[in-house]
Amino acid sequence: MPDNFVPFAMNTRLSFAIRCCTFLLGLCTMACGIATITNTDLGTTPITSIPYALNAIFPLTIGTYTGLLNASFILIERLVLGKKRFKLTNVLQILPVFFFAACIDFWMHHTTFVLELAYIERLGFLGAGIVLMAAGILVQVASNIIVLPGEGLVLAISYVTRKNFGSIKVICDSTMVAIGITLGLIGVGAVVGVREGTICSAVLTGFVVRFLSFCARPILPKRKETARRRRKS
Numbered sequence: 001m002p003d004n005f006v007p008f009a010m011n012t013r014l015s016f017a018i019r020c021c022t023f024l025l026g027l028c029t030m031a032c033g034i035a036t037i038t039n040t041d042l043g044t045t046p047i048t049s050i051p052y053a054l055n056a057i058f059p060l061t062i063g064t065y066t067g068l069l070n071a072s073f074i075l076i077e078r079l080v081l082g083k084k085r086f087k088l089t090n091v092l093q094i095l096p097v098f099f100f101a102a103c104i105d106f107w108m109h110h111t112t113f114v115l116e117l118a119y120i121e122r123l124g125f126l127g128a129g130i131v132l133m134a135a136g137i138l139v140q141v142a143s144n145i146i147v148l149p150g151e152g153l154v155l156a157i158s159y160v161t162r163k164n165f166g167s168i169k170v171i172c173d174s175t176m177v178a179i180g181i182t183l184g185l186i187g188v189g190a191v192v193g194v195r196e197g198t199i200c201s202a203v204l205t206g207f208v209v210r211f212l213s214f215c216a217r218p219i220l221p222k223r224k225e226t227a228r229r230r231r232k233s
Contacts, residue, residue, distance in 0.1 A: 030136025036129030043195030049180030063105030
């Protein structure tokens with residue numbers, strides 16, 4: 001056995017632990033952004049539009065509905081991919097969902113002060129929420145651990161249909177917003193959670209992620225280098 005076997009194994013485990021912590025930090029930051037956007041009362045994010053509408057009808061938290069929605073995404077992935085292409089990695093997407101849902105409820109409670117602000121101030125917090133959400137997404141991607149079921153579903157549909165990921169993402173987001181609007185109209189007789197903030201978060205988040213990615217390029221791990229290290233380990 002080589003002399004460096006144990007240190008190498010320890011370094012590998014340490015690297016994985018750091019990446020897991022980074023991933024959880026990204027989830028927490030993303031949840032803070034979603035909660036901040038939602039509490040501006042200017043509309044929630046597309047992926048939260050269904051939980052927001054359900055929260056207005058039934059007495060469960062937005063985080064709880066977000067967790068249940070993400071769990072349903074995994075079931076839809078199973079239908080889309082079929083038995084042969086549905087792997088263990090798809091099932092494992094459920095693991096971070098409960099932490100993510102708890103973070104959303106935590107930040108929903110701790111950002112309620114935004115509701116009391118003037119419209120122009122809430123617009124500022126809307127922008128801050130978009131930046132936080134984009135930063136959380138970037139950190140998750142950089143950790144290279146696993147994707148959330150929402151993105152996993154988009155990847156599955158994109159893989160099966162051989163369509164561009166961005167195009168499928170727009171279709172999925174639009175579908176969730178449409179379902180959220182429908183639920184609101186049926187449940188409370190009004191559109192809830194879909195306003196200018198929904199449009200802003202849908203349109204601007206991608207641009208902010210790319211901008212932050214460009215700014216953070218010197219400190220982010222290169223994908224090829226990450227893959228090479230994984231093969232060696």
